Amino acid sequence: MPKSFPSEDASLLRALEGRGPMNMERALQVMDVHGLDGIVVGAPENVFHMTGHWPQIARTRIGQPPGTFALLTRRDIEHLGLVTSSFLYFYTWSDGRTREDVEPWLYNGLGDDGDFSPAPRYDFCADRQDVPLSALESHRRAVLDTGLAQRQSFHDAGAALASAMQDMGLWKGRIGFDDPVIQEVASRHDMPGDLVQADNILREIRLVKSSLEIALMGRAAEANVHALNAVGAAVRAGATHRDLQALYLAETAARGNKAVFLNVDRVSSELSGETIADGQALFLDGVSHFMNYHGDFARTVFVGEPCASARRAAEASAFGWSAIREKLRPGLRYSEIVAMGQEAVSKKGYGVTIGFGPHSVGLAHTDEPGELAGGFYRKPDIILEPGMIISVDCPVLDTGIGGSAHCEDLMLITADGAEPIHSLHEPVIII
Template sequence: MKKDIPFPEIPHEEYDLRLKKIQEKMQETGFDALLLFAKEDLTYFTGFRKTWYFPLLHGAIIPQKGSPVLIVPQICHVLAMHMTWVEDENILPWGGADHWHLPPEPTGVFISKLKELGLEKGVIGTEEGGPAYIYMEASFSEFEKIKKGLPKATFTNGTDIIWSSRSIKTDWEIGVMWEVGKITVNGIQETVKKIKIGMTERELLYNLEKSFIDQGAYDTPMHGEMMFRGGARHYSMSTGRPSNKKLEAGRQLYFDGGASLRGYRVDMQRMVWLGEQSELEKRLFDIAEEGQKAAEEAIKPGAKISDIHAAAMTVIRDVPKDLKAQGVECLYSNLFMGHSLGLYFHEPPWITATDHRILEPGMIFTIEIPALDIPKFRELGNYPEDVYLVTKDGYENLTSAISREPWIVK
């Protein structure tokens, strides 16, 4: 067992905890191994996190018993040994110059190791056919070659047990999420203070990202996303990159996204007005806030995810008569009212009417309840979003340090 590595992505005890948890779930569900290619799954289960993106095949085999195997391009071999608690002999490189005497392509390495582990007839869980945001980072031909190399093995969807582990955050993950939430809140607060009529959207983004970096949220590659949206006069509901367009009086913005730290992401939203709100905007603002509070009241361990959605819909399902008279036909544009967070912005479970999974302590998700001016988009409306941790007694709001009251820049 490794006792020390130069720059571990996760603590040794965290690695052991995750491995023990997933292997117990594999025993319960009849999986002999998991075959993983998604970079977030590699990070979660092995501690290997790419320092830059390139399309060469990386993957891992998590057996039901014993040590994981990590398979990486030769250029990442030493990096993987210095970054992950996977035993060095189980980190298998491929490719590189001839003098390395390594297999020239990766699929044979996977096939040979799966056979060596006695999995010729095993049940092997994969990332195919699962919920959004587990994308196998293997080409179709590479995956097919691996399956053809083990014709008697059963390859089947393993994303349910993957997410059963990843959806309940560990104490270490919760600590990271609190930290990145604080960085995001501070960044938005500092950026709004610096908003001036005439500055560009890119200058706004620069100020925000500089704040993130100054607080320690920088990495290779850089992560974290932030979008600015604003009303039909500018972008309707599109989410283009911040441009060199100058901010004008009467503009409405909303900040959407957050910083990233150690690979973990936060996603929150706050509204900013460059000038006073219109009466329609004030009305929409109040409705969204009422819906957000109704959804918050439904967060409790033992409740269903769909209960949160139902609580919000009691507020925003029907358009009030005064708004109908002004041409507002609908208040919401999406079927989901939030999503989980972690190594990706949008992780399952999503806050929908059809997801009846039970809330458990350790889940972290957003709630985002809109009140929009559909279909005219004369005003952008209101779309608050906060990040919530389910606890044994209820919930904690990781981003509550920043008010949801109207932010008006004059």
């Protein structure tokens, strides 16, 4: 059984059944800045952000281009469109949901043959009437029947997507999109409007969290903290990196999270068979998620008595992070955060190199827009705003000091400062 939060989990899951986690006020602001009339998405993290539904058939889990799409318009931001197959609408979307704010355009098969004629109802899971339908079966069938009653079913995904864009007023104007298949469908059907690649725009929306996102982040982060602390308490001389990574998988799962990675002593490779030694200082940096929202937490572990240089490095990392944490507030730039940490450590005379690295956390470990640099993303000098959740990585970069050290928490930027979204703990775990 999970070790924490069953009642809180139920409340959060009920909230996701009724709405997507996206901050719609923020979405309107960002769309206005970029002159967008609407957004059409197929990437699973963006469909989830809009609707609260993570499509199963997608690159990240099945390895295929998207077959489920979400659509929103600036003129009616609370009314969403959903394009998906009748099969998936029955089998995945309908579970736990009755949503009047999401209008479906359903299709029978993947592809785009240009056939907009009504398609026959996709006949699957026929009711044999040997026994009464279960509550789940009845709910699924009722949701599908309601969806198909709203409009015709389409032969394929291309026709459904083009029709949804037309019906929602997204066929003209300036429309953001996130996946090439959306652009291909629009081009094939001679869409007269302008399409704008919106991956960065969607990341810009995700920077400022809704109240539901903040709650989900807090839940994810707290479980992640306890999971990593459990791993830290179990560290012993002779344990391998793989031992600790396997334990982190188990500890996050026991708390309802899913592990993404555990960095052990600056090593995140799952191939590492390095062994922990007595007298070693090492950091643990763990990332896991709950309902796709990530926790990110790091602490230093002393296995026995570390050497003086390793102890000093751990102290410097914790001191630098503490100095930053007290001064976080809206209006600060990332570059100012870095300078703040460097100045604090330098003035204290630690003589230790620390790589202060601020980053937003949310649906991704680094969840922020980037500056385009030859097709790559380069970190911009982002300005903190209320509603952002950030981490500032504080790893010691020096080698030859008898180990490694790191300190990291997740902070919510408030109207006049910042506060942790999880419980705080000592910077060093002593074994």
